[in-house]
Amino acid sequence: MSAVIVTFFGTGHLRPASGTWASVIAVVLAVAAYQAGWALAVPVGCAVATVLGFWAVPRYLAQRPGEDPPEIVIDEVAGQLLALSFTVIPLWRNAVPDLLFGAWPGWVTPLLLFRLFDIWKPWLVGRADRMGSTAGVMLDDLWAGLFAGFVTMALAGIYHGVLAPWLG
Template sequence: MIAVIATFFGAGHLRPASGTWASAITVVLAVAAYQAGWALAVPVGFVVATVLGFWAVPRYLAERPGEDPPEIVIDEVAGQLLALSFTVIPLWRHDVPDLLFGAWPGWVAPFLLFRLFDIWKPWLVGRADRMSSTAGVMLDDLWAGLFAGVVSTGLAGVYHGVVRPWLG
């Protein structure tokens, strides 16, 4: 059970770039949940993935050497769900049915920005990554998700408040 959670049902074994695979799978699941009318599954999933991640990661690392092996991707799932929550909650609140343009840049930006912040590791993301603890495995991705969500919200504001009205 620990390995299933830590690797997000084996997604962590996909190569190359297991974290990117896990993030992409998470986006697909979030879009599917939104389309099925279960938009709040995304922020609830974030909480569940975070709690399960903080539980599973130290147990998984106790059984295997290495501080942050690439197969651990529950941290990417939690961070990506956090970033997507910044998109899903407003879409749900405003009952936006048009997932392509009405939600732009809502699905693409959080994915790309989360991967950028997770790989680049600026400021608090890098600080958490250097913690050399099992908590750091989760925290760097949660910070990356928070940054991605905030920047995505800003991009959505610029697009919907400036660009889209200008385009007509």
């Protein structure tokens, strides 16, 4: 069971860039949930992926060599859903009907920023990654998701509050 969870139903075995595949699949599922009227499934999915990840990663790593094998992608799923929650919840509260095409920056920006922070590993992301523990496997991606969410909201604020009035 832990292998199914940590690989997100086998997604972690996709090559190359299993983490990117997991992020893209998480975005596709989140957008589909939003479009179906289940916007709150995104933060709930983040919470579920986080809890399951903290449960499954130590069990999986006890049976496998390496600190963070590439097939472990539940951390990317949790982090990506966290980043998306920063846009999905406000869009849902403002009754924006179409995330896929109408509000596409609401999923593209968190995807790109999450992957950037996950690969670059600045500040707390890198510190968590260097922990060398099973908790660090999850925490670096949760930090990356949090940073991606904050930066996405800052960019949205700049666009909507500063640039949009000037652009007409």
